[in-house]
Amino acid sequence: MRGTRSLLALVGMFVTLVLWSWLGAGTSDDGVRPRPGTSADSETASGSAPDDPAGPVTVLAAASLTESFEELATELTQKYPDLEIAFSFGPSSGLVEQALSGARADILATANRPTMDVAVRGGVVDGQAAVVARNTLVIVVPPGNPGDVTGLTDLGREDLRIALCEPQVPCGSASEALFAHHDVQPAADTLATDVKEALAFVTLGEADAALVYRSDAWAAGDAAHMIQVDGAREVTNEYLAALLADAPNRRAATAVMEEITGELGRTVLEDAGFLEP
Amino acid sequence: MTHRRPHDWRVPPVILVPALVGLGLLLLPMAGLLWRAPWARFPDLLISESVVTALRLSVMTATAATALSLLGGVPLAWILARSRLPGLTVVRGLVTVPLVLPPVIGGVALLMAFGRRGVVGSWLDQLFGVSIPFTTVAVVLAQTFVAMPFLVVAVEGALRTADHRYDDIAATLGASPWLIFRRVTLPAVAPGILAGAVLCWARALGEFGATITFAGSFPGTTRTLPLEAYVAIGAGDIDTAVVLSVLMIGISVTILIALRGRWMRAT
Numbered sequence: 001m002r003g004t005r006s007l008l009a010l011v012g013m014f015v016t017l018v019l020w021s022w023l024g025a026g027t028s029d030d031g032v033r034p035r036p037g038t039s040a041d042s043e044t045a046s047g048s049a050p051d052d053p054a055g056p057v058t059v060l061a062a063a064s065l066t067e068s069f070e071e072l073a074t075e076l077t078q079k080y081p082d083l084e085i086a087f088s089f090g091p092s093s094g095l096v097e098q099a100l101s102g103a104r105a106d107i108l109a110t111a112n113r114p115t116m117d118v119a120v121r122g123g124v125v126d127g128q129a130a131v132v133a134r135n136t137l138v139i140v141v142p143p144g145n146p147g148d149v150t151g152l153t154d155l156g157r158e159d160l161r162i163a164l165c166e167p168q169v170p171c172g173s174a175s176e177a178l179f180a181h182h183d184v185q186p187a188a189d190t191l192a193t194d195v196k197e198a199l200a201f202v203t204l205g206e207a208d209a210a211l212v213y214r215s216d217a218w219a220a221g222d223a224a225h226m227i228q229v230d231g232a233r234e235v236t237n238e239y240l241a242a243l244l245a246d247a248p249n250r251r252a253a254t255a256v257m258e259e260i261t262g263e264l265g266r267t268v269l270e271d272a273g274f275l276e277p
Numbered sequence: 278m279t280h281r282r283p284h285d286w287r288v289p290p291v292i293l294v295p296a297l298v299g300l301g302l303l304l305l306p307m308a309g310l311l312w313r314a315p316w317a318r319f320p321d322l323l324i325s326e327s328v329v330t331a332l333r334l335s336v337m338t339a340t341a342a343t344a345l346s347l348l349g350g351v352p353l354a355w356i357l358a359r360s361r362l363p364g365l366t367v368v369r370g371l372v373t374v375p376l377v378l379p380p381v382i383g384g385v386a387l388l389m390a391f392g393r394r395g396v397v398g399s400w401l402d403q404l405f406g407v408s409i410p411f412t413t414v415a416v417v418l419a420q421t422f423v424a425m426p427f428l429v430v431a432v433e434g435a436l437r438t439a440d441h442r443y444d445d446i447a448a449t450l451g452a453s454p455w456l457i458f459r460r461v462t463l464p465a466v467a468p469g470i471l472a473g474a475v476l477c478w479a480r481a482l483g484e485f486g487a488t489i490t491f492a493g494s495f496p497g498t499t500r501t502l503p504l505e506a507y508v509a510i511g512a513g514d515i516d517t518a519v520v521l522s523v524l525m526i527g528i529s530v531t532i533l534i535a536l537r538g539r540w541m542r543a544t
Contacts, residue, residue: 093513118513161393161411163493168512189411190493191500193511201493205394206410 053252054082058104060095061087062111063194064135064171065239067219068272069109075268076259083252091169091194092116099124099244106253109241109260111135112170116240129242130261133274135213136232137171137178140202140224147208152229155209156184163198163210166191170237171198175211178235186211199224218273236275307526314523315516322520330497331505331521338413338501339481342420343428346477350428351470355458357429358436369433376426383422384490391418391491415492416499420481427480428473435469436462472536479532483525 061069066089073085088095088103092110099108100122108125109132110116116129141149147160155162164186165172172191179186189207192198199216201207203223217226241260247253259265270276288296315322322328356362357369375383391398391409401407409415443465447457463470485503492499494508502521509518 091511094510097510097513097515115513161408166494166508166512168508168514188495189498190495191508192494193508197489201410204388204392206388206392 052080052082053255054080055249055252056084056086057106057249057252057256058086058088059107059109059256060099060103060105061089061107061109062092062095062170062239063089063196064111064213064216065089065109066196068215068269068274071272072260072265072268075264076256080255083256085256093118093169096122102246104246104248105244106247106249107241107257107260108244109239110170111239112173112237113240115170116242119242124245126243126245126247129240130257131238131277132241132260132265133239133269133277134236135215135239135274136236137174137211137229138214138217138232139209139227139229140199140212140217140220141209141227142202142205142207143222143225145225146205149209149227151227152178152182152184155179155186155211158187160187160208161189161201161206162187163190163192163201163207164188165195165198165211166193169193171195171211171213174235174237178211178229178232181231181234182229213273214275215269215273233275238277239269239274310519310522310526313515314519318516319520319523322517323524325517327496327505328517328521328524331500331502332524334413334416334497334499335482335501338416338420339424339478339484341417342424342481343474343478345417345421346425346428346481347470347474350425350473350477351432351463354429354432354436355462358433359441372429373426375423376430380419380423380484380486380488381490382486384419384487387415387419387422387487387491391415410491411493411495411499413492413498416488416501419487419491420484423484423487424477424480428470428477431473431476432466432470435466435473439465439469475532475536479529482528 059069066087069087069089073087076085077083088098088105090098092112092115095108096110096115096119099105099119108116108119110119116125119125120129139149139152139155141147147154147157149155149160154160155164165175167173167176175186190198190201192201195212195216198207198210199212199220202210202212203220211229214226217224241257243250243253243257266276353372357365357372388398388410389395391401393399393402393408393410398409401409409418439462441462443461444457447461448454452460482501483503484501485507488494488499488501489504489507494500494504500508502525506518506521506525509515509521
């Protein structure tokens with residue numbers, strides 16, 4: 001008797017989860033792109049021409065491009081209702097490794113040139129990689145600035161909890177260059193593999209300061225306070241995007257690449273706190 | 278593939294085919310690692326600074342986490358197996374939650390409790406100026422949170438199957454509860470405790486999600502073997518990541534073989 005009841009409870013929960021995930025999709029919509037073909041906007045819906053880019057396009061993109069590329073995808077799927085853009089966000093070098101291992105993807109976007117060069121040398125990139133944006137580093141502190149951080153020299157203070165990027169990943173090598181430029185010896189308490197990881201410790205209030213990309217600080221909104229670093233623009237890193245040689249949906253991917261490198265891409269990226277290429 | 282008895286061959290295809298698919302799913306990734314491993318550079322990478330530092334930290338923290346788990350987990354298992362306190366079913370359920378909880382969520386939960394703004398953490402910070410995240414203590418706490426349930430479950434099982442009449446007899450002979458626990462109960466379930474402790478240690482050694490979320494990742498302080506592997510992947514240093522993976526697989530396999538041969542059968 002009791003066993004039957006537990007089993008019923010489990011089945012009930014499972015069915016609830018399935019229904020929820022099924023029916024819930026498309027109704028909770030804060031910035032999530034509309035499902036193809038369900039656009040309420042009659043103008044865009046009727047604007048679907050036969051030679052418009054269509055079908056799935058998979059983009060491997062650096063983690064720091066998350067917000068801007070999702071915004072870009074929303075714009076593009078409104079423009080081309082038959083286009084479906086899927087992302088895999090992660091550390092650039094991890095994405096390059098995925099591309100080299102034959103991941104089925106159409107576009108690769110990395111957060112610096114050396115990682116893209118690895119992909120180019122590996123022969124998985126089609127043609128030239130294009131610079132789509134540049135980024136620079138800023139200090140972020142939790143609201144209220146509990147550590148009284150005013151500049152880069154404070155990131156050398158042992159009494160503060162500091163989150164930095166791992167020197168082996170793009171944001172970390174940029175940080176190292178910036179510290180060297182200012183002759184500061186950083187006192188890191190954690191070295192994040194991913195810039196979002198460093199930022200999260202600040203928004204959670206666990207770290208007093210972190211050095212992150214300007215675009216990530218921008219995306220954090222009120223959760224973190226941004227402090228500009230003098231001379232930070234001396235140390236910028238380039239974001240590059242390229243079509244992959246084995247792109248399953250080459251036609252649509254080419255169109256998406258044009259949009260990323262074109263006017264729309266530039267506007268969206270600049271609105272997200274990136275610097276122009 | 279050796280088959281000693283002829284009837285070993287008579288596995289129906291409906292069972293054999295899916296079984297081979299399942300086996301392949303489990304073994305192919307590990308075979309892939311071994312195939313991809315940079316064997317020529319293997320010894321050099323094994324004694325490289327970052328690997329050795331991570332290994333030392335991992336062994337130290339996993340051992341500390343196991344000690345902490347033994348200290349709290351064995352008495353907890355005793356209460357779950359032997360006492361008749363009310364609400365034990367609920368407690369047993371809660372103790373096993375970390376077994377199914379994604380470790381990253383465990384890490385967030387630990388931050389909410391012991392972080393600088395956490396329920397206990399904010400109090401520690403204000404009164405003693407102590408902050409746990411980003412310290413080796415945080416690694417041990419994260420590992421204990423994730424691994425202790427393995428020990429509790431193993432020891433509770435051993436206590437349930439052990440004959441508790443010896444305990445009763447010792448009690449009628451006038452032994453104190455502490456003496457009975459120490460001299461009668463513990464020796465009887467020692468193999469179970471050992472097996473539980475080894476499983477707990479292995480789980481602690483492999484802990485990743487809760488650690489990176491709660492303790493961060495800094496060489497020598499919080500960057501354990503799995504975190505080092507993750508950093509290596511992020512940095513595009515696949516060779517180091519593969520070497521670390523092979524090392525951890527080696528440790529796991531050794532532990533499982535040892536457990537199977539010596540204690541699993543005994544209990």
